[in-house]
Amino acid sequence: DGGITQSPKYLFRKEGQNVTLSCEQNLNHDAMYWYRQDPGQGLRLIYYSQIVNDFQKGDIAEGYSVSREKKESFPLTVTSAQKNPTAFYLCASSNYLDKGSVDTQYFGPGTRLTVL
Amino acid sequence: AQTVTQSQPEMSVQEAETVTLSCTYDTSESDYYLFWYKQPPSRQMILVIRQEAYKQQNATENRFSVNFQKAAKSFSLKISDSQLGDAAMYFCAYRSMLGFGNEKLTFGTGTRLTIIP
Numbered sequence: 001d002g003g004i005t006q007s008p009k010y011l012f013r014k015e016g017q018n019v020t021l022s023c024e025q026n027l028n029h030d031a032m033y034w035y036r037q038d039p040g041q042g043l044r045l046i047y048y049s050q051i052v053n054d055f056q057k058g059d060i061a062e063g064y065s066v067s068r069e070k071k072e073s074f075p076l077t078v079t080s081a082q083k084n085p086t087a088f089y090l091c092a093s094s095n096y097l098d099k100g101s102v103d104t105q106y107f108g109p110g111t112r113l114t115v116l
Numbered sequence: 117a118q119t120v121t122q123s124q125p126e127m128s129v130q131e132a133e134t135v136t137l138s139c140t141y142d143t144s145e146s147d148y149y150l151f152w153y154k155q156p157p158s159r160q161m162i163l164v165i166r167q168e169a170y171k172q173q174n175a176t177e178n179r180f181s182v183n184f185q186k187a188a189k190s191f192s193l194k195i196s197d198s199q200l201g202d203a204a205m206y207f208c209a210y211r212s213m214l215g216f217g218n219e220k221l222t223f224g225t226g227t228r229l230t231i232i233p
Binding site for chain 2 (some may be wrong): 031033035040041042043044045048050058059088090092094104105106107108109110112
Protein backbone atom coordinates (compact mmCIF):
# COMPACT_ATOMS: atom_id res chain seq x y z
CA ASP A 1 0.00 0.00 0.00
CA GLY A 2 1.18 3.52 -0.74
CA GLY A 3 1.33 5.88 2.15
CA ILE A 4 3.26 7.71 4.82
CA THR A 5 4.60 5.97 7.88
CA GLN A 6 5.83 7.56 11.08
CA SER A 7 7.61 5.85 13.88
CA PRO A 8 7.42 5.44 16.74
CA LYS A 9 3.78 6.13 17.58
CA TYR A 10 4.69 7.15 21.13
CA LEU A 11 8.06 8.48 22.24
CA PHE A 12 9.34 9.45 25.65
CA ARG A 13 12.39 11.59 26.21
CA LYS A 14 14.24 12.87 29.21
CA GLU A 15 15.00 16.55 29.39
CA GLY A 16 18.31 17.41 27.74
CA GLN A 17 18.21 14.55 25.25
CA ASN A 18 17.90 14.78 21.50
CA VAL A 19 15.39 12.49 19.82
CA THR A 20 14.70 11.69 16.17
CA LEU A 21 11.27 11.07 14.69
CA SER A 22 11.05 9.02 11.53
CA CYS A 23 8.93 9.79 8.47
CA GLU A 24 8.93 7.61 5.35
CA GLN A 25 6.74 7.82 2.24
CA ASN A 26 6.41 5.53 -0.76
CA LEU A 27 4.18 7.85 -2.76
CA ASN A 28 7.11 9.18 -4.81
CA HIS A 29 6.24 12.67 -3.60
CA ASP A 30 8.79 15.44 -4.03
CA ALA A 31 7.86 17.60 -1.06
CA MET A 32 7.73 16.63 2.60
CA TYR A 33 6.68 18.58 5.70
CA TRP A 34 6.78 18.44 9.48
CA TYR A 35 4.00 19.96 11.56
CA ARG A 36 3.52 20.27 15.28
CA GLN A 37 0.10 20.08 16.95
CA ASP A 38 -0.63 21.37 20.45
CA PRO A 39 -3.96 21.13 22.31
CA GLY A 40 -6.41 23.80 21.22
CA GLN A 41 -4.27 24.85 18.29
CA GLY A 42 -4.09 24.00 14.66
CA LEU A 43 -1.00 22.52 13.08
CA ARG A 44 2.08 24.68 12.74
CA LEU A 45 4.83 24.13 10.20
CA ILE A 46 8.29 23.25 11.55
CA TYR A 47 10.31 22.46 8.40
CA TYR A 48 9.67 21.47 4.83
CA SER A 49 11.68 20.05 1.97
CA GLN A 50 10.96 20.53 -1.70
CA ILE A 51 13.70 18.26 -3.06
CA VAL A 52 16.45 15.96 -1.82
CA ASN A 53 19.30 17.70 0.03
CA ASP A 54 17.27 20.88 0.43
CA PHE A 55 14.96 22.07 3.21
CA GLN A 56 13.48 25.29 4.51
CA LYS A 57 12.48 26.57 7.95
CA GLY A 58 8.82 26.88 8.73
CA ASP A 59 7.17 29.06 11.35
CA ILE A 60 8.54 27.31 14.44
CA ALA A 61 11.91 25.81 13.43
CA GLU A 62 13.87 26.79 16.56
CA GLY A 63 15.07 23.74 18.47
CA TYR A 64 14.49 21.35 15.56
CA SER A 65 16.65 20.02 12.76
CA VAL A 66 15.96 17.91 9.67
CA SER A 67 17.73 16.13 6.84
CA ARG A 68 16.60 14.98 3.40
CA GLU A 69 19.18 12.54 2.07
CA LYS A 70 16.62 10.37 0.28
CA LYS A 71 13.42 11.31 -1.50
CA GLU A 72 11.34 8.95 0.62
CA SER A 73 12.71 9.94 4.03
CA PHE A 74 12.52 13.15 6.07
CA PRO A 75 13.55 12.60 9.72
CA LEU A 76 13.01 15.28 12.34
CA THR A 77 15.34 15.73 15.31
CA VAL A 78 14.00 17.44 18.39
CA THR A 79 17.02 18.89 20.15
CA SER A 80 17.53 19.84 23.77
CA ALA A 81 17.25 23.47 22.65
CA GLN A 82 13.51 23.03 22.06
CA LYS A 83 11.97 24.50 25.22
CA ASN A 84 8.60 22.80 25.12
CA PRO A 85 8.86 19.71 22.95
CA THR A 86 5.90 17.73 24.30
CA ALA A 87 3.44 17.67 21.40
CA PHE A 88 1.97 15.62 18.58
CA TYR A 89 4.11 15.63 15.44
CA LEU A 90 2.71 15.05 11.99
CA CYS A 91 4.60 14.43 8.77
CA ALA A 92 3.05 15.14 5.37
CA SER A 93 4.02 14.88 1.72
CA SER A 94 2.80 16.21 -1.59
CA ASN A 95 3.72 16.23 -5.24
CA TYR A 96 4.48 19.06 -7.58
CA LEU A 97 2.10 19.71 -10.43
CA ASP A 98 2.84 21.65 -13.56
CA LYS A 99 4.02 25.25 -13.29
CA GLY A 100 5.46 24.70 -9.81
CA SER A 101 2.12 24.29 -8.08
CA VAL A 102 1.84 21.63 -5.40
CA ASP A 103 -0.76 18.97 -4.95
CA THR A 104 -2.71 18.22 -1.80
CA GLN A 105 -0.71 17.32 1.30
CA TYR A 106 -1.29 13.84 2.72
CA PHE A 107 -0.47 13.08 6.32
CA GLY A 108 1.10 10.25 8.27
CA PRO A 109 -0.40 8.85 11.49
CA GLY A 110 1.75 11.05 13.76
CA THR A 111 4.11 10.61 16.71
CA ARG A 112 3.24 11.64 20.24
CA LEU A 113 6.37 12.94 21.99
CA THR A 114 6.39 13.34 25.75
CA VAL A 115 9.27 14.86 27.67
CA LEU A 116 9.64 13.46 31.16
CA ALA B 117 0.43 36.62 6.44
CA GLN B 118 -2.65 34.53 6.04
CA THR B 119 -4.89 33.61 8.96
CA VAL B 120 -7.66 31.05 9.30
CA THR B 121 -10.41 31.35 11.92
CA GLN B 122 -12.81 28.68 13.09
CA SER B 123 -15.15 30.33 15.57
CA GLN B 124 -16.96 27.17 16.70
CA PRO B 125 -14.76 25.13 19.07
CA GLU B 126 -17.47 22.46 19.40
CA MET B 127 -20.56 21.43 17.47
CA SER B 128 -22.99 18.57 17.84
CA VAL B 129 -25.58 17.09 15.51
CA GLN B 130 -28.14 14.34 15.63
CA GLU B 131 -27.31 11.30 13.54
CA ALA B 132 -28.75 11.59 9.99
CA GLU B 133 -29.13 15.37 10.30
CA THR B 134 -27.14 18.09 8.56
CA VAL B 135 -24.51 20.28 10.17
CA THR B 136 -22.45 23.23 8.91
CA LEU B 137 -19.00 24.10 10.20
CA SER B 138 -17.77 27.66 9.70
CA CYS B 139 -14.40 28.93 8.55
CA THR B 140 -13.21 32.40 7.62
CA TYR B 141 -9.79 33.40 6.39
CA ASP B 142 -7.78 36.47 5.63
CA THR B 143 -5.46 36.86 2.67
CA SER B 144 -4.34 39.44 0.17
CA GLU B 145 -3.82 36.82 -2.53
CA SER B 146 -6.33 36.25 -5.30
CA ASP B 147 -5.51 32.60 -6.03
CA TYR B 148 -5.23 29.97 -3.34
CA TYR B 149 -6.50 26.61 -2.14
CA LEU B 150 -8.78 25.87 0.77
CA PHE B 151 -9.12 22.52 2.49
CA TRP B 152 -11.11 20.76 5.14
CA TYR B 153 -9.27 18.03 7.00
CA LYS B 154 -10.78 15.59 9.48
CA GLN B 155 -8.87 14.29 12.50
CA PRO B 156 -10.62 11.33 14.18
CA PRO B 157 -9.54 9.95 17.57
CA SER B 158 -6.71 8.07 15.83
CA ARG B 159 -5.30 11.58 15.18
CA GLN B 160 -4.46 10.93 11.54
CA MET B 161 -5.32 13.94 9.37
CA ILE B 162 -7.61 12.93 6.53
CA LEU B 163 -8.47 15.17 3.60
CA VAL B 164 -12.21 15.74 3.34
CA ILE B 165 -12.54 18.25 0.55
CA ARG B 166 -10.56 20.82 -1.41
CA GLN B 167 -11.51 24.03 -3.21
CA GLU B 168 -9.53 26.10 -5.68
CA ALA B 169 -10.29 29.80 -5.28
CA TYR B 170 -10.47 30.37 -9.03
CA LYS B 171 -13.34 27.91 -9.33
CA GLN B 172 -16.76 29.42 -8.75
CA GLN B 173 -18.45 26.06 -8.35
CA ASN B 174 -18.54 24.75 -4.80
CA ALA B 175 -16.71 21.46 -4.28
CA THR B 176 -18.68 18.35 -3.33
CA GLU B 177 -17.55 14.91 -2.13
CA ASN B 178 -20.45 12.58 -1.44
CA ARG B 179 -22.10 13.83 1.78
CA PHE B 180 -19.62 16.68 2.17
CA SER B 181 -19.99 20.01 0.40
CA VAL B 182 -18.65 23.50 0.85
CA ASN B 183 -20.09 26.97 0.59
CA PHE B 184 -17.24 29.08 -0.74
CA GLN B 185 -17.85 32.84 -0.63
CA LYS B 186 -14.68 34.42 -2.00
CA ALA B 187 -15.66 38.04 -1.46
CA ALA B 188 -16.63 37.34 2.14
CA LYS B 189 -13.57 35.08 2.63
CA SER B 190 -15.78 32.37 4.00
CA PHE B 191 -15.45 28.62 3.49
CA SER B 192 -18.02 26.54 5.39
CA LEU B 193 -18.35 22.75 5.35
CA LYS B 194 -21.75 21.08 5.21
CA ILE B 195 -22.09 17.47 6.26
CA SER B 196 -25.35 15.85 5.20
CA ASP B 197 -26.86 12.69 6.66
CA SER B 198 -24.39 12.75 9.55
CA GLN B 199 -22.99 9.39 10.59
CA LEU B 200 -21.31 8.23 13.79
CA GLY B 201 -18.03 7.90 11.88
CA ASP B 202 -18.09 11.63 11.15
CA ALA B 203 -17.26 12.39 14.78
CA ALA B 204 -13.86 14.09 14.75
CA MET B 205 -11.98 17.36 14.88
CA TYR B 206 -12.37 19.28 11.65
CA PHE B 207 -9.70 21.70 10.51
CA CYS B 208 -9.99 24.35 7.85
CA ALA B 209 -6.71 25.12 6.06
CA TYR B 210 -5.39 27.62 3.54
CA ARG B 211 -2.56 27.26 1.05
CA SER B 212 -1.14 29.80 -1.32
CA MET B 213 -1.05 29.04 -5.04
CA LEU B 214 2.22 30.89 -5.50
CA GLY B 215 4.24 27.68 -5.79
CA PHE B 216 7.82 27.13 -4.66
CA GLY B 217 8.40 28.35 -1.13
CA ASN B 218 4.70 28.91 -0.44
CA GLU B 219 3.48 25.39 0.09
CA LYS B 220 2.72 25.50 3.78
CA LEU B 221 -0.77 24.93 5.07
CA THR B 222 -2.15 27.51 7.49
CA PHE B 223 -4.65 25.86 9.83
CA GLY B 224 -7.52 27.07 11.94
CA THR B 225 -7.85 25.89 15.53
CA GLY B 226 -10.42 23.24 14.70
CA THR B 227 -14.03 22.37 15.48
CA ARG B 228 -14.83 19.24 17.47
CA LEU B 229 -17.90 17.57 15.98
CA THR B 230 -19.96 15.20 18.10
CA ILE B 231 -22.62 12.95 16.55
CA ILE B 232 -25.57 12.18 18.81
CA PRO B 233 -27.08 8.73 18.16
